[in-house]
Amino acid sequence: MTHRDVELLAVGAGPANLALAVAIEELAPDVATNSLVIEQADTVSWQPGMLLPDAQSQVSFLKDLVTLRNPRSRFSFVNYLHSVGRLSEFINMGSLWPYRVEISDYFQWVAGSLRNVRLEYARRCTGMEPLRDPDGTLTGWLTRLDDGSTIGSRYLVVGAGRDSFVPEEFAALPERRVIHSTRYLQRIAELPKGLPYRVAVVGGAQSAAEMFDAVQRDLPGCQPSMVMRSIGLKTYENSKFTNELYFPCAVDDFFAARPEARDQMLREMHVTNYSGLAPETLERLYSQLYLDRLTGKGRLRIVTMNDVTAAREDSDEVVLELTDRRTGAVEELRCDLVLLGTGFVRAMPALVQGLADALGLERVEVTRDYRLLVDGPATAACYLQGVNEATHGIADSLLSMQAVRAWDIAKDILARRAAPAGAAAPFPPAPARVPVN
Numbered sequence: 001m002t003h004r005d006v007e008l009l010a011v012g013a014g015p016a017n018l019a020l021a022v023a024i025e026e027l028a029p030d031v032a033t034n035s036l037v038i039e040q041a042d043t044v045s046w047q048p049g050m051l052l053p054d055a056q057s058q059v060s061f062l063k064d065l066v067t068l069r070n071p072r073s074r075f076s077f078v079n080y081l082h083s084v085g086r087l088s089e090f091i092n093m094g095s096l097w098p099y100r101v102e103i104s105d106y107f108q109w110v111a112g113s114l115r116n117v118r119l120e121y122a123r124r125c126t127g128m129e130p131l132r133d134p135d136g137t138l139t140g141w142l143t144r145l146d147d148g149s150t151i152g153s154r155y156l157v158v159g160a161g162r163d164s165f166v167p168e169e170f171a172a173l174p175e176r177r178v179i180h181s182t183r184y185l186q187r188i189a190e191l192p193k194g195l196p197y198r199v200a201v202v203g204g205a206q207s208a209a210e211m212f213d214a215v216q217r218d219l220p221g222c223q224p225s226m227v228m229r230s231i232g233l234k235t236y237e238n239s240k241f242t243n244e245l246y247f248p249c250a251v252d253d254f255f256a257a258r259p260e261a262r263d264q265m266l267r268e269m270h271v272t273n274y275s276g277l278a279p280e281t282l283e284r285l286y287s288q289l290y291l292d293r294l295t296g297k298g299r300l301r302i303v304t305m306n307d308v309t310a311a312r313e314d315s316d317e318v319v320l321e322l323t324d325r326r327t328g329a330v331e332e333l334r335c336d337l338v339l340l341g342t343g344f345v346r347a348m349p350a351l352v353q354g355l356a357d358a359l360g361l362e363r364v365e366v367t368r369d370y371r372l373l374v375d376g377p378a379t380a381a382c383y384l385q386g387v388n389e390a391t392h393g394i395a396d397s398l399l400s401m402q403a404v405r406a407w408d409i410a411k412d413i414l415a416r417r418a419a420p421a422g423a424a425a426p427f428p429p430a431p432a433r434v435p436v437n
């Protein structure tokens with residue numbers, strides 16, 4: 001078993017930790033040379049399960065990994081376009097919203113352009129735990145990888161995304177029958193084509209809608225039914241006024257707000273990010289449905305106001321029990337394959353919860369600068385990216401935040417490194433606590 005030490009270890013090479021790696025390279029080259037990012041996959045790929053060929057990002061290209069922090073950075077999306085020779089064409093497109101595949105390619109380009117921060121692929125973190133000196137001071141972190149090796153670090157940044165949400169009704173179905181959106185492209189590619197699959201798509205938001213659309217192309221001849229609890233598909237709300245809550249500077253207000261105000265903001269902002277569709281997706285689906293009716297094919301079906309209350313495999317098919325919210329009537333939907341557009345677990349990811357358990361924390365809480373609050377003296381620090389919606393607002397898991405959040409974290413680390421007492425300067429005691437999950 002090998003062990004090595006670095007000053008800063010970042011778990012996950014998604015956009016959050018790539019933004020951090022760039023911030024560290026630009027702001028603290030000496031930290032960068034002793035920093036490591038580990039990624040479980042063999043490459044950098046943005047939400048690979050839903051990297052659909054024609055899907056577009058829902059935020060402006062100017063909210064890339066750097067521009068809101070440092071518009072002069074060589075890691076900007078514009079510099080990427082220039083480097084790959086597509087700047088003129090992108091300008092000519094006249095769109096603020098790049099295709100997802102090109103954002104993913106941009107992230108890969110950023111990863112390949114790092115000069116000082118090391119990035120290692122095929123390294124899956126299986127757990128993290130605190131290291132303490134004999135006095136009980138927290139001095140570092142031990143991160144375990146699936147190959148049995150370990151990495152020690154003084155600073156740990158967890159940016160490993162969120163856990164997929166699979167409702168318990170589907171838990172007993174065999175794996176080959178159920179595909180969560182996070183695995184859509186990989187799993188659908190493994191299926192034989194040309195069979196008349198009956199496909200149930202569960203969910204009424206963007207991922208479900210995109211799968212309902214994509215599966216018609218990916219499994220030609222299939223018959224998709226989309227089942228949702230809501231009254232019907234709707235677009236997400238995108239007022240320029242409420243969109244200001246996606247500005248990085250909105251985090252200060254949100255963090256300082258009283259709990260009931262935070263609840264109100266999250267409740268009212270829900271329709272701007274969750275449970276709604278991009279207008280163009282909605283238009284496309286409605287046209288598909290219209291043409292399906294016009295031509296009398298009856299291939300597509302949208303079932304609204306229904307809960308899937310049970311699911312079982314019966315001989316060679318899956319039987320979903322649908323309960324109508326209007327009448328309470330129960331009907332069966334027989335299908336071959338279930339696609340889940342059910343999103344992500346709201347609670348802390350298992351990896352973060354495991355660390356909290358190892359620290360003996362009752363709750364996972366972070367400071368304004370995303371530093372995990374721990375009990376007792378500490379000379380080490382851990383930061384959490386993308387899982388702090390409850391304290392930092394609706395944009396926490398989105399690209400909108402990443403450039404400036406990386407700056408916040410980098411500044412916090414640098415302030416601690418520069419503390420007069422040197423490397424052993426203790427972190428200040430934890431401020432008053434607000435639960436985040």
Ligand SMILES: Cc1cc2nc3c(=O)[nH]c(=O)nc-3n(C[C@H](O)[C@H](O)[C@H](O)COP(=O)(O)OP(=O)(O)OC[C@H]3O[C@@H](n4cnc5c(N)ncnc54)[C@H](O)[C@@H]3O)c2cc1C
Nearest residue numbers: 012014015016039040050057058124125160161386398399
């Ligand atoms: C389909 C889809 C579309 C989206 N579109 C947009 C959009 O248009 N605009 C927007 O702002 N946001 C969008 N989002 C939100 C999305 O969460 C963010 O854009 C962004 O991906 C979050 O970045 P992250 O780095 O925090 O997490 P992720 O992007 O999830 O990256 C986490 C990384 O950590 C790696 N990892 C996970 N576990 C481990 C482990 N144990 N060990 C090592 N590595 C690990 C993963 O492989 C991954 O590379 C979308 C989300 C989805 C699901």
